[in-house]
Amino acid sequence: MKKVVLVTGANSGIGLALCERLLEEDDQIHLCLACRNMQRAETARISLLSLHPAADIGILQVNLGSLKSVCQAAMEVKRRYRRIDFLYLNAGIMPNPCINLKVFFSGLFSRKVVHMFATGEGLLTQKDQVTKDGLQEVFETNVFGHFVLIRAIEPLLCHIDNPSQLIWTSSSNARKSAFSLLDYQHTQGQESYSSSKYATDLLSVALNRHFNKQLWLFRQKPELLDPLQKYCSCTSGLGNNYVEPRKINLEEESSELFYQKLLELEKQTLKKLSESEEAYT
Ligand SMILES: NC(=O)C1=CN([C@@H]2O[C@H](COP(=O)(O)OP(=O)(O)OC[C@H]3O[C@@H](n4cnc5c(N)ncnc54)[C@H](OP(=O)(O)O)[C@@H]3O)[C@@H](O)[C@H]2O)C=CC1
Ligand SMILES: CC(C)CCC[C@@H](C)[C@H]1CC[C@H]2C3=CC[C@H]4[C@H](C)C(=O)CC[C@]4(C)[C@H]3CC[C@]12C
Numbered sequence: 001m002k003k004v005v006l007v008t009g010a011n012s013g014i015g016l017a018l019c020e021r022l023l024e025e026d027d028q029i030h031l032c033l034a035c036r037n038m039q040r041a042e043t044a045r046i047s048l049l050s051l052h053p054a055a056d057i058g059i060l061q062v063n064l065g066s067l068k069s070v071c072q073a074a075m076e077v078k079r080r081y082r083r084i085d086f087l088y089l090n091a092g093i094m095p096n097p098c099i100n101l102k103v104f105f106s107g108l109f110s111r112k113v114v115h116m117f118a119t120g121e122g123l124l125t126q127k128d129q130v131t132k133d134g135l136q137e138v139f140e141t142n143v144f145g146h147f148v149l150i151r152a153i154e155p156l157l158c159h160i161d162n163p164s165q166l167i168w169t170s171s172s173n174a175r176k177s178a179f180s181l182l183d184y185q186h187t188q189g190q191e192s193y194s195s196s197k198y199a200t201d202l203l204s205v206a207l208n209r210h211f212n213k214q215l216w217l218f219r220q221k222p223e224l225l226d227p228l229q230k231y232c233s234c235t236s237g238l239g240n241n242y243v244e245p246r247k248i249n250l251e252e253e254s255s256e257l258f259y260q261k262l263l264e265l266e267k268q269t270l271k272k273l274s275e276s277e278e279a280y281t
Contacts, residue, residue: 178195
């Protein structure tokens with residue numbers, strides 16, 4: 001049977017490059033491009049087919065910044081597939097970025113200059129907004145929409161004999177100090193992107209713990225058991241690309257607390273959504 005691979009945010013950037021690479025590695029997979037804009041998804045599909053004419057590529061509409069769309073997409077996934085082998089949680093936004101010139105110039109003449117350009121740490125601020133679901137957009141798109149999607153398609157991921165793999169696109173911009181469990185949507189600060197990427201790191205650790213407990217082997221890298229490792233794609237001064245494992249800076253207790261908070265938020269927001277749907281019917 002063909003392996004089913006679903007990639008969110010597959011129509012551009014890293015998502016599209018990832019799809020090209022996946023098809024290069026194995027053109028016998030069924031690749032599902034999960035995108036919010038169907039026209040852009042179709043363009044991506046055509047460009048992938050021009051490189052791999054025999055590839056089996058489907059499209060799924062999903063806007064991760066809308067719970068209604070995520071629930072509809074999850075229903076469609078369950079209708080189409082019996083299992084998902086690889087789920088790439090890649091879609092992400094950094095809206096209205098602004099450069100903090102003070103940080104930029106002081107960083108430029110300090111020993112931290114390489115680190116600053118590699119991670120963008122403290123360099124960018126963003127202006128976030130609230131979605132129709134009443135959530136911060138960066139948090140909902142980068143973290144919560146994906147969380148709800150995973151939970152809604154759990155039955156397709158949970159196969160004891162043949163486990164699925166979830167892979168998050170995090171970032172070296174993920175920073176513990178930008179994240180707070182008391183304000184995990186980052187309503188107060190101006191580094192919602194950094195906060196959301198730290199949140200995905202926390203969540204990946206919690207998911208790993210919960211799913212592994214139930215014998216679902218969700219791992220960040222199958223050949224390694226350490227869920228606290230994340231794999232950073234780097235470029236050397238000479239322009240060579242390489243991958244480097246780095247320890248995620250977190251306490252497992254915080255990841256569990258965050259997971260519980262997301263479960264609670266999921267309950268509340270899905271209830272609100274179904275009530276508003278009922279009001280319309
Ligand atoms: N670029 C970088 O330097 C780095 C990026 N990353 C991460 O990599 C991932 C991909 O980013 P990158 O390729 O750079 O960015 P792009 O903007 O090129 O791609 C982002 C993708 O996510 C999709 N997307 C955005 N919002 C939504 C939404 N609400 N619902 C569904 N899909 C959505 C976009 O769709 P659409 O075309 O419709 O907007 C697009 O396909 C992100 O998670 C980002 O945070 C991590 C480290 C570095
Ligand atoms: C003032 C200009 C002359 C130069 C400004 C450069 C900046 C716009 C960029 C320098 C470093 C860039 C970034 C670094 C890390 C990325 C991170 C890993 C990510 O996930 C998203 C994008 C980055 C923050 C990226 C953004 C542009 C820079 C800050």
